[in-house]
Amino acid sequence: MSWGESRTITLTVNGTSYTREVEVRFHLADVLRHELGLTGTHLGCEHGVCGACTVLINGRSARSCLMLAVQADGAEITTIEGIADIDGPHAGGLHPLQEAFREFHGLQCGFCTPGMLTTLIELLRDNPAPTEEEVRIAISGNLCRCTGYQGIVDAALATAKNLREATAPA
Amino acid sequence: MTGQIGARHPRLEDGPLLRGLGRFLDDIPAPGALHAAFVRSPHPNAAIERIDPSAALALPGVRAVVTLDDLRPHLARTRMPLGFRSSKLPPTVTASVLADGEVAFVGQAIAIVLAETRHLAEDGVAAVSIDYTTRPALVDCRDALLPNPPMVRADHPHAVVARFALGYGDTDAAFANAACVVHENLFQHRGGAHPIEPRGILARYDHAEENLSVWSSTQMPHELFYMACEVLGLDENRLKLATPEVGGGFGAKYAVYPEELAIIATARMLRREVKWVEDRREHFIGSIQERDQYWDVSLALDADGRIRGLRGSLIHDQGAYTMQDVNVAYNAGTAVAGPYLVPAFHLDIVAVQTNKTPVLTVRGAGYPQACFTMERLMDAAAARLGMDRAALRRHNLVPPEKMPYEKPLKARSGAPIWYDCGDYPACQDELLEAADWNGFAARQQVARAAGKYRGIGIAHGVKGTGRGPFESALVRVMPSGRVSVFTGAAVMGQGLATALAQVCADQLGVSPEKISVIAGDTRTITLGLGGFGSRQLVMAGSSVQLAAKAVAVKLRKMASHMIEADENDLVLTDGFVHVIGTPPAAGKTIGDIANVLRGSPGAGLPADIEPGSDAHVNFRSDQLAYANVCHIAEVEVDPETGGVDIIAYTAMQDSGVLINPLIVDGQVHGSIAHGIGNALFEWMGYDADGQPVTTNLADYLLAGATDVPRMRTLYRQTPSPLNPLGAKGVGEVSTVPVAAAIISAIEHALAPFGAHLAQAPISPAQILATLQAGGAAHGPA
Ligand code: FES
Ligand code: FES
Numbered sequence: 001m002s003w004g005e006s007r008t009i010t011l012t013v014n015g016t017s018y019t020r021e022v023e024v025r026f027h028l029a030d031v032l033r034h035e036l037g038l039t040g041t042h043l044g045c046e047h048g049v050c051g052a053c054t055v056l057i058n059g060r061s062a063r064s065c066l067m068l069a070v071q072a073d074g075a076e077i078t079t080i081e082g083i084a085d086i087d088g089p090h091a092g093g094l095h096p097l098q099e100a101f102r103e104f105h106g107l108q109c110g111f112c113t114p115g116m117l118t119t120l121i122e123l124l125r126d127n128p129a130p131t132e133e134e135v136r137i138a139i140s141g142n143l144c145r146c147t148g149y150q151g152i153v154d155a156a157l158a159t160a161k162n163l164r165e166a167t168a169p170a
Numbered sequence: 171m172t173g174q175i176g177a178r179h180p181r182l183e184d185g186p187l188l189r190g191l192g193r194f195l196d197d198i199p200a201p202g203a204l205h206a207a208f209v210r211s212p213h214p215n216a217a218i219e220r221i222d223p224s225a226a227l228a229l230p231g232v233r234a235v236v237t238l239d240d241l242r243p244h245l246a247r248t249r250m251p252l253g254f255r256s257s258k259l260p261p262t263v264t265a266s267v268l269a270d271g272e273v274a275f276v277g278q279a280i281a282i283v284l285a286e287t288r289h290l291a292e293d294g295v296a297a298v299s300i301d302y303t304t305r306p307a308l309v310d311c312r313d314a315l316l317p318n319p320p321m322v323r324a325d326h327p328h329a330v331v332a333r334f335a336l337g338y339g340d341t342d343a344a345f346a347n348a349a350c351v352v353h354e355n356l357f358q359h360r361g362g363a364h365p366i367e368p369r370g371i372l373a374r375y376d377h378a379e380e381n382l383s384v385w386s387s388t389q390m391p392h393e394l395f396y397m398a399c400e401v402l403g404l405d406e407n408r409l410k411l412a413t414p415e416v417g418g419g420f421g422a423k424y425a426v427y428p429e430e431l432a433i434i435a436t437a438r439m440l441r442r443e444v445k446w447v448e449d450r451r452e453h454f455i456g457s458i459q460e461r462d463q464y465w466d467v468s469l470a471l472d473a474d475g476r477i478r479g480l481r482g483s484l485i486h487d488q489g490a491y492t493m494q495d496v497n498v499a500y501n502a503g504t505a506v507a508g509p510y511l512v513p514a515f516h517l518d519i520v521a522v523q524t525n526k527t528p529v530l531t532v533r534g535a536g537y538p539q540a541c542f543t544m545e546r547l548m549d550a551a552a553a554r555l556g557m558d559r560a561a562l563r564r565h566n567l568v569p570p571e572k573m574p575y576e577k578p579l580k581a582r583s584g585a586p587i588w589y590d591c592g593d594y595p596a597c598q599d600e601l602l603e604a605a606d607w608n609g610f611a612a613r614q615q616v617a618r619a620a621g622k623y624r625g626i627g628i629a630h631g632v633k634g635t636g637r638g639p640f641e642s643a644l645v646r647v648m649p650s651g652r653v654s655v656f657t658g659a660a661v662m663g664q665g666l667a668t669a670l671a672q673v674c675a676d677q678l679g680v681s682p683e684k685i686s687v688i689a690g691d692t693r694t695i696t697l698g699l700g701g702f703g704s705r706q707l708v709m710a711g712s713s714v715q716l717a718a719k720a721v722a723v724k725l726r727k728m729a730s731h732m733i734e735a736d737e738n739d740l741v742l743t744d745g746f747v748h749v750i751g752t753p754p755a756a757g758k759t760i761g762d763i764a765n766v767l768r769g770s771p772g773a774g775l776p777a778d779i780e781p782g783s784d785a786h787v788n789f790r791s792d793q794l795a796y797a798n799v800c801h802i803a804e805v806e807v808d809p810e811t812g813g814v815d816i817i818a819y820t821a822m823q824d825s826g827v828l829i830n831p832l833i834v835d836g837q838v839h840g841s842i843a844h845g846i847g848n849a850l851f852e853w854m855g856y857d858a859d860g861q862p863v864t865t866n867l868a869d870y871l872l873a874g875a876t877d878v879p880r881m882r883t884l885y886r887q888t889p890s891p892l893n894p895l896g897a898k899g900v901g902e903v904s905t906v907p908v909a910a911a912i913i914s915a916i917e918h919a920l921a922p923f924g925a926h927l928a929q930a931p932i933s934p935a936q937i938l939a940t941l942q943a944g945g946a947a948h949g950p951a
Contacts, residue, residue, distance in 0.1 A: 003230055003231045003286065003287060003289075003290055004289075023289070025289060026289075033196075033197075037199075038190070039190070039193075039194075039196070039197035040189070040190015040191065040192075041190070042194070042366070042367065042417070043196070044366040044367065044368075044417075044450065045449075045450040045866070045867050046449055046450065047450065047866050047867070047868070049866065049867035049868050050366055050450075050867055052366055079190060080188075080189070080190035081189065081190040081191075083190075084189060094188060094189070098188040098189075101184070101188055102180050102181070102184045102185075102188060103180060105180075105181070105832050105833065105835065105836045107184060107187055107188070108418070108663045108664060108665065108836055108840065109365070109366070109367065109415070109416065109417045109418040109662065109663025109664075110183070110184075110187030110188075110192050110415065110417070110663065111194065111365070111366040111367040111417030111418060111663070112366050113187055113188065114190055117188075132880070135875075136875040136876045137875075137876060139874075139875045140874045140875050140876045141874075142874075142875070143366060143867065143872050143874060144366065144840075144843075144875075145364055145365055145366050145418050145420060145840070145843075145844070145872065146366075146418055146663055146664075146836070146840045147836055147839060147840055147843075148836075148838075148839030148840045148841075148842055148843035148878055148881065149839075149843065149874075149875040149878050150835075150839045150878075150880060150881060151835075151836055151839065152875070153875065153880075
């Protein structure tokens with residue numbers, strides 16, 4: 001049931017198309033989380049600073065708390081729930097970046113993790129050989145209160161290295 | 171599987187979290203729930219004359235507006251109980267479940283709007299009309315000590331919450347004949363806890379059974395359970411309380427809040443499911459903080475640098491209400507002397523009420539302020555005596571031959587402050603080597619030649635961990651061969667489930683993957699204290715180890731009947747109980763043994779067998795296990811901008827036996843990042859009228875990935891004699907010395923300008939102001 005002005009939108013999220021009537025004031029994270037049940041995208045501030053809500057919209061990272069759902073009409077969206085399938089299938093069912101987060105202890109409570117993963121997926125696509133400084137700058141808009149970032153940075157650097165080695169001509 | 175202790179085992183928690191399948195409070199499906207939004211006070215100090223909800227109730231989708239008067243008939247008491255039951259504070263120091271005729275800080279909850287969506291509830295909040303008579307606010311805690319300060323609130327009109335002195339020895343004599351006396355006036359402030367997941371609660375009312383099921387993002391599920399029963403007058407059998415995944419706590423969730431009880435009471439009154447999720451602005455104004463402390467302290471030393479005594483006073487901002495006790499001020503006061511031999515000590519402490527958000531423990535809980543105080547004095551003394559800062563410290567550290575070492579002070583529990591073990595000088599020696607302290611002058615010269623001002627700082631900390639009095643664990647082997655561990659400890663993102671599984675696996679000869687840790691669910695275990703004081707691995711871990719050991723004995727005894735062997739010849743390996751020296755598969759699986767021990771109707775059990783494959787232990791300890799740390803920070807400071815760049819950070823910690831060094835590293839890294847925030851960024855500001863001015867994460871800064879350097883961590887592992895694991899706590903310990911080490915390094919870098927820094931946090935603007943003032947910085951912006 002809709003309580004205010006609403007509009008019908010279509011989103012493709014993690015490869016599945018959804019058509020929903022949504023209130024125009026709902027931000028994208030509201031719709032992902034509460035209308036589509038994709039609660040892996042987290043809200044830490046709802047004012048665009050913490051980065052926990054970051055998703056990929058048509059391949060680019062964006063804060064789903066700062067975008068109205070109606071603005072995303074027609075977009076292709078990838079959330080944390082869809083990351084394992086990127087460039088997959090992968091052995092073990094997780095994207096190499098997810099595996100590296102586990103190996104290098106890149107998450108503790110896991111609340112910032114959806115935004116960290118989506119942001120770093122974008123970085124590794126744009127820059128397959130980032131320096132530590134570049135990784136830190138890439139996630140400088142994502143706050144983590146638990147890890148001190150070191151495990152996250154190490155996971156990203158190791159993933160970049162592994163992906164480079166996997167795709168290097170023999 | 172033995173050999174689990176000390177293994178860098180990847181965490182069992184990670185799988186669902188990495189896939190976005192973790193279930194946090196706001197992720198629990200609640201399609202029929204009413205959504206709550208709080209009407210909060212916009213005034214720091216006011217009497218409430220009238221609340222008019224009519225405009226809100228007329229809005230579409232708004233179902234109710236609830237005030238304290240509405241809840242009153244449904245509450246056994248309207249005022250919150252004090253969380254620390256042995257506190258001597260009067261009961262009026264706490265708040266009511268919702269405002270009772272007055273408000274005493276901006277953000278205090280007055281009423282709840284319940285609506286079909288959160289958006290509608292917030293619309294309703296804006297439409298509730300309240301008439302106030304405002305009163306002048308007491309904002310600066312020092313003003314509480316002036317004659318006739320503003321009254322913070324009418325129902326507890328005392329400016330001073332607690333005034334007490336701590337001490338021992340003859341400080342007058344220590345100072346009278348001292349060759350060197352240094353004095354500092356310090357301002358300290360640590361800001362909020364700021365887990366990235368704010369607080370939240372979901373209360374579900376079951377009509378058929380008249381039961382309440384509650385989920386809360388809390389560090390203390392059992393405390394919330396028992397307090398809810400007390401305040402609502404509930405039969406304990408009518409309430410179930412569990413924690414979902416918790417997105418960090420850091421102290422913010424180490425309290426039972428009025429909002430939580432108000433939501434539970436509302437769900438019961440309306441016979442509806444009710445959900446409230448805190449937003450970040452609410453976290454800034456409604457969740458506990460560690461705010462202003464003003465220290466006026468002196469240190470007396472002999473000419474050779476030996477400490478003779480420490481004395482001074484502390485004014486502590488407690489906020490408008492006290493939730494547990496004056497924990498932060500007490501911890502800070504008793505911890506000042508830290509790792510040093512201080513023969514005489516006297517500190518006068520006054521904790522005062524202000525018209526600001528209540529103060530309670532943030533990660534570190536007063537110990538960082540204690541450390542900063544002591545370490546600023548040590549730096550000042552080193553400068554006065556012309557001694558190397560590290561050498562002066564080493565000269566005064568409690569030496570290993572004096573361990574265990576008792577300080578003539580008492581911890582909050584009443585137990586003596588008793589350092590159980592550790593080699594503080596050895597920690598420092600190893601750290602100096604690793605951070606190349608002696609090579610610093612050369613590095614500094616190179617930097618100076620490039621026009622950069624580089625400095626190095628060192629700080630020591632000691633933190634009481636493993637706070638008692640006990641924690642619960644129930645270990646049960648299931649017929650499937652899996653093992654369940656139930657505990658009253660609270661899982662809040664630290665990796666506790668993995669660590670407990672490792673401890674259990676080590677005793678039962680299974681892999682940690684075979685173990686399910688079920689924490690913080692009052693249906694599965696009746697007692698529990700939860701997550702605070704870097705205690706859970708120490709306390710719950712010890713309970714798990716002892717319980718698992720007892721279960722292993724039961725399994726071996728039963729197996730001795732099943733495979734006709736002496737139980738003393740049996741061992742547990744890979745999920746089997748078998749005769750030592752034979753292949754495991756030649757024995758019986760622990761699942762098969764558990765299946766026999768669970769009994770079967772009418773069948774007999776051997777006479778010496780106690781039914782069941784479980785054991786329950788509440789490991790008890792009244793003594794804190796004291797972990798120690800020493801950190802070295804190296805920084806470059808830009809004297810034009812006041813900008814600080816942390817070039818290198820090296821940390822040594824002795825937390826006793828480490829169960830999982832991977833997790834420990836993560837805790838240390840996170841602690842240091844938090845400490846960097848406390849050194850450079852985190853300031854919860856209020857204007858002169860008592861209005862908060864930093865209520866978003868753009869105005870209030872947390873350390874980001876480019877602010878935190880690569881950290882190097884070193885460990886010594888001195889087993890604590892206080893628990894069977896030999897463990898000490900980890901989670902808060904490395905927060906303690908960070909601000910002290912960094913600000914020492916900044917001051918050192920700016921020594922050519924005669925800088926003297928006396929506050930934490932310190933911003934670039936404040937650093938510049940210090941330089942312009944020719945040295946001394948003191949006080950907030
Ligand atoms: S929730 Fe979107 S940036 Fe914080
Ligand atoms: S893992 Fe908890 S906020 Fe990053």
